[in-house]
Amino acid sequence: MTARVSIQTEDFDLGAELDALRQGDKRVGAVCSFVGTVRDRNDGLSVSSMELEHYPGMTEKSIEAMIDEACARFDIFAARVVHRVGLLQPLDQVVMVAVTSAHRGESFQACEFLMDYLKTQAPFWKKEQTPEGARWVDARVSDDAALAKWGISAGNA
Incomplete structure (x- = not known):
């Protein structure tokens, strides 16, 4: 069985990841995935690169707990998270979340x-290179609001 969480510097192949997640599971009727990429602009400034740092061990454990929570909340079969760290350029893939279930609704929600x-x-730290120099990226209010719709506040998650 493929690990549920991978933190890596190298790129990932979405098709290969989805194939591995399904692994011939005949119960699967839905596979939902999301891939996040590096943008060339943020908060009105151009971004030439983004560097992601993490706390090895703690990051994986935190994401494993997130997947456990998703499994408890939704009727899903499997989930996989791949998150890249290191120096990334605009257009590079950063994160992949994929979920399998019997029906699309549960996969989409999870x-x-x-x-x-x-x-x-998740304990990641992002630093962007802009024309004004390097800057650390903070979580957005909109991200906290998105989490709140699941009944979780950023302070108690």
């Missing part, structure tokens, strides 16, 4: 839940 949780609770 995928969105995991992404909302990742944006606010």
